[in-house]
Amino acid sequence: MSYSDKHKIKTCTMQLPVRLLLGPGPSNLHPRVNQQLTSSMIGYTDANYYTVMDETMELMRYLFQTDNHFTIPISGAGTAAMETCVSNLIEPNDKVVCLVSGFFSDRIYQMAVRYGANILKVDKQWGSWFSLEEIESALQTHKPSLLTLVFGETSTGVKQQMEGVGELCHKYNCLLMVDCVAALGGVPFFVDQWKVDACYTGGQKCLSGPPGISPLTFSDAACKKIATRKTPVANWYLDTLLLGQYWCPEYNFADGKVVKSDPPPMRKYHHTTPANLIYALRESLILLVEEGLDNVWARHQAAAIQLYQGLESLGLKPFVNELNESSEKGGRLFSLTTVTIPEGVDGKMVMKYLLDNFNIEIAGGIGAFAGKVWRVGLMGFNANPSNVKLLISAMSDALKANGYNN
Amino acid sequence: MSYSDKHKIKTCTMQLPVRLLLGPGPSNLHPRVNQQLTSSMIGYTDANYYTVMDETMELMRYLFQTDNHFTIPISGAGTAAMETCVSNLIEPNDKVVCLVSGFFSDRIYQMAVRYGANILKVDKQWGSWFSLEEIESALQTHKPSLLTLVFGETSTGVKQQMEGVGELCHKYNCLLMVDCVAALGGVPFFVDQWKVDACYTGGQKCLSGPPGISPLTFSDAACKKIATRKTPVANWYLDTLLLGQYWCPEYNFADGKVVKSDPPPMRKYHHTTPANLIYALRESLILLVEEGLDNVWARHQAAAIQLYQGLESLGLKPFVNELNESSEKGGRLFSLTTVTIPEGVDGKMVMKYLLDNFNIEIAGGIGAFAGKVWRVGLMGFNANPSNVKLLISAMSDALKANGYNN
Incomplete structure (x- = not known):
């Protein structure tokens, strides 16, 4: 038996951008x-x-x-x-x-x-x-x-x-x-x-x-x-x-x-x-224990509501109509928001703009929702006011760059 | 629905000793x-x-x-x-x-x-x-x-x-x-x-x-x-x-x-x-590519042979008799050596001595080999002359402390 060098690829340093992960997960690690x-x-x-x-x-x-x-x-x-x-x-x-x-x-x-x-x-x-x-x-x-x-x-x-x-x-x-x-x-x-x-x-x-x-x-x-x-x-x-x-x-x-x-x-x-x-x-x-789950939940809810308001200011709408802040009812999931892609807008180009210009990842729809929605995750550590501010401001640019003016 | 603090244990820093892991894995990370x-x-x-x-x-x-x-x-x-x-x-x-x-x-x-x-x-x-x-x-x-x-x-x-x-x-x-x-x-x-x-x-x-x-x-x-x-x-x-x-x-x-x-x-x-x-x-x-697999194999073999010699100097024997350095034959596995526990020696006490005094982990036998052998792994990064030297020297102490003098 003899040793082969065939798949010995040149070693190289891993090239990873530093992303703000506001899709459906993975989120950024604390x-x-x-x-x-x-x-x-x-x-x-x-x-x-x-x-x-x-x-x-x-x-x-x-x-x-x-x-x-x-x-x-x-x-x-x-x-x-x-x-x-x-x-x-x-x-x-x-x-x-x-x-x-x-x-x-x-x-x-x-x-x-x-x-x-x-x-x-x-x-x-x-x-x-x-x-x-x-x-x-x-x-x-x-x-x-x-x-x-x-x-x-x-x-x-x-x-x-x-x-x-x-x-x-x-x-x-x-x-x-x-x-x-x-x-x-x-x-x-x-x-x-x-x-x-x-x-x-x-x-x-x-x-x-x-x-x-x-x-x-x-x-x-x-x-x-x-x-x-x-x-x-x-x-x-x-x-x-x-x-x-x-x-x-x-x-x-x-x-x-x-x-x-x-x-x-x-x-x-x-x-x-x-x-x-x-x-x-x-x-x-x-980290959950230190902050307290009740506070963690409140923070996620606040970030989601800030997101809904920001989306509205851009003329965008969450796909799920019913808000239902009560924990017992169905409705919007605060940690993950689906956003309806407006008619005439290329959802993928907006995502690409966010990624290329601001290193922000959001995701598109999958399955029956492919091409119809963006998916915005505000999860864990990432559910904070600064991230929402940044995302809304960057979305505004991305929409304009793709010919959408509300 | 109401939030409960019941399992909110006091936060504490994780207490982990720094071990030299010479058992059957996990090994130390490079x-x-x-x-x-x-x-x-x-x-x-x-x-x-x-x-x-x-x-x-x-x-x-x-x-x-x-x-x-x-x-x-x-x-x-x-x-x-x-x-x-x-x-x-x-x-x-x-x-x-x-x-x-x-x-x-x-x-x-x-x-x-x-x-x-x-x-x-x-x-x-x-x-x-x-x-x-x-x-x-x-x-x-x-x-x-x-x-x-x-x-x-x-x-x-x-x-x-x-x-x-x-x-x-x-x-x-x-x-x-x-x-x-x-x-x-x-x-x-x-x-x-x-x-x-x-x-x-x-x-x-x-x-x-x-x-x-x-x-x-x-x-x-x-x-x-x-x-x-x-x-x-x-x-x-x-x-x-x-x-x-x-x-x-x-x-x-x-x-x-x-x-x-x-x-x-x-x-x-x-x-x-x-x-x-x-x-x-x-x-x-x-790391494998940089060192070259052939060199990696040679290093594992050298560490194993050094281990066999060290064991012999302590009056100990690998359980597997047949050495067979040729890669095509069966016999001893260079990366993991089973060592016969000498009669009258409490294998667990020796392991405990190595762990308590030197932070070295080796393992005991499992299944049909429980109580009969120690298992010593010299794997990856850990397969080097210093680790073998240290282990043999520490084993010598551990055996003496447990009443075994070859």
């Missing part, structure tokens, strides 16, 4: 979070690492507003956390209702199909959300063991109303799974008070952290469902029975009921967790 | 790799990010010594890369041969079971490897479409001999999947010359990088197998047909044959990839 990425590597059985794990789990309970014991970070993108829910909570032929009115709610549906679910897909126009009546009707019709929805839909900028949804699901003996990727840590969300059974987010949205690590929480009811599966989870990497033996071995749900052992059994290695990302996530959560 | 973790975040559709992706893929071809077009990093631990192979290359009822003689080869088997494979598990004593005769016998008996093995078994310190294995598999119309997690970038390995169809490693071993990002390569034959599946991959996050549309859309194998499109179609978003980890991986690979 400097303190960024710094923690380089904290010293230690082994996955080091007692000091166990402390970091325990602290991170407790901080995530604050983020989720839950007492759920099973609250762990998944070693992958938000999509991996989504798949953790789907693969663990669904057995072949289980009845599932998927509420679909956007790109990511449809992704849940596509995943659930792969795990052999018997699915009632309730399609609704992109940009809308579901009423309690519509949800109850689906529960009555299909009698599912799991209902899935997206709370903050990144593709449409819509917030699903949550008040009463959990009660309704439980009334019909159904678990409730909620995608919170674009919203958690930016918009009020209450896992326990809203009786949500499975919920997750990603590091790179409202947490101002790196992508690749994704907080997830399961209620005891969700854990029991998994503990009483007839078939093993068809996904080894994301099997929460195995993950639980590493993250929270004192919380045993492998035997069909939830038992807390004291003293806890030894942690059991599953995979090498991404320590650097966990250090960063921990710091993201400490 | 300082240049560590630094790249904090390079500026950009969007996953940014042209500058596409350049980073393309460079990383080409650098990985150098690492794997392959021309394989489909050579991408998986967004997860080495176990996620393992599952990418298993979930994509196996359909329900496919015949598979799993060669098992250690913890990680058994993990492949456990995963394959979950994907409904019809498996011939060829068990051999831990610490041994497989001969061509044994492999041919399994191929003849079971007529599998996939054979799986581990090249560098972290649990036993054994290197599987590779010469002729690929030819044999292909003679029987079978694909060859090889786990290289503990070896790649430290020990000679030749994907193309050895005719390996699927291969992967992790960032945190011989690449001196962070865990959570895992290089993977598929041969054209593997891609064709996936393109002609009768059922979708039962794993959305790790579906290489979808991942390929983002990483290498010009390389289309979705229609049953491998076609290179020119000009390439647009990249299609799949999930938000862990940019910080990809920056770091790119730097790990550039």
